[in-house]
Amino acid sequence: MTVPVLPQLAARLREAAHPGGPPCACGAAVTLAERPDATVLRHAGVVAKAHAPDTDPAGLAFRLATAARLPDVFVPPLGTAAATLGDRLATLWPYGTPVDPEAPDDAPWEAAGALLARLHRTPAAAGAAPAPPCPAPAPPPMRGPRKAAGAITRLRTALTTTGSAAAPPVLRAWAALPAWARGAAPMPGPAILCHGDLHLGQLVRYPAPDGPWRLIDVDDLGVGVPAWDLARPAAWYACGLLAPDEWTRFLGAYHAAGGPAVPAGADPWPALDVPARALTVQTAARAITKALAADRPLDEVERALVDACARMDLAPAELTPGIPK
Known part of the structure; x- marks a missing residue:
């Protein structure tokens, strides 16, 4: 993040948390995330986010309008216009209580499945219809494949200075994916509204502390x-990192809420196979890149992801659960 942006973001956050009021006694803003693609601060009950420098303003406008019009799916933004802070766009949001990583048995898999089904059933154009006379922003493509491609690019960059025996099966598994899953071609099928990066860290209770997910x-x-x-939970399940009952709870809730991504009462894996492979490769690539940066070996979970990529290379059907690994 450029130097001027972080103080500007913190100042905007304090003003949003205490509009027009005297200086508060809440203390400094708390940094929730600080990465090249996003910086997130919290002050009292408000969260401010500085988006990636290459964020498309029109795409962000669609996304903010969609979240505002789907309060039964998303935490709604505090306003649908992003501020410009240096080379970044910034948005404001109410704080929600995140999933407790120390209580895995309480993970809201049913809520995740039901929320996704509601989102997938929402017509894309209707999801962001503004008040007249403003024209409706065009729905941008879901960025999941683009993010996966970015993980591979970062891995290849890391490999230019440090080798890794874990990388070749991951890169071969990536090359075997269809072009659309690598972000190299348009996605097939009807244009359905998607989250693009679903994992448990994307769920919060709102209003905090114990509102609905x-x-x-x-x-x-x-x-x-x-x-x-659905692909990240599917990939975790296929790799043995997500318990079968948790996968069943998630998929069952998605079906019960009428989700269209996979057929109810039929084998879901023909629809899930390619996205699950892509998310497995993306996560493995990130793991290797982080391990190389820290000059450490892969841990057990990271090794399981790389092993899954190797199975894709040796026997394409072996990502599917139920096949001995």
């Missing part, structure tokens, strides 16, 4: 293949 983070929202939103 809602989705956050609209940066990757757009139209595309809805199975992508």
Whole structure:
């Protein structure tokens, strides 16, 4: 983040948390995330986010309008116009209580499945219809494949200075994916509204502390293949990292809420296979890149992801659960 932006973001956040009031005693803003693609601060009950420098203003406008019009799916933004802070666009949001990583048995898999189904059933154009006479912003593509491609690019960059025996099977698995899953071609099928980066960190209770579960983070929202939103849990399940009952709870809730990504009462894997492979490769690539940066070996979970990529290379059907690994 450029130097002027962080203080500006913190000042905007304090003003939003205490509009027109005297200086508060809440203390400094708390940094919730600080990455090249996003910086997120919290002050009292408000969260401010500086989006990636290459964020498309029109795409973000669609995403903010969609979140505002779907309060039964998303935490709604505090306003649908992004501020410009240096080279970044910034948005304001109410704070929600995140999933407790220390209580895995309480993970809201049913809520995640139901929220995704509601989102996938929302007509893309209607999801962001503004008040007249403003024209409706065009739905952007869901950014999941683009993010996966970015993870591979960062891995290849890391490999130019440090080798890794874990990288070749991951890169071969990536090359075997169809072009659309690598962000190299348009996504197939009807234009269905998708979150684009679903995982448990994208769910919060709103209003805090114990309101209903809602989705956050609209940066990757757009139209595309809805199975992508189910692919990370599917990949974890296929790799043995998600218990079968948790996968069943998630998929069952999605079916019960009428989700269209996978057929109810039929094998879901023909629809999930390619997105699950892509998310497995993306997560493995990130793991190797982080391990190389820290000069450490892969841990057990990271090794399981790389092993799954190797199975894709040796026997394409072996990502599917139920096949001995």
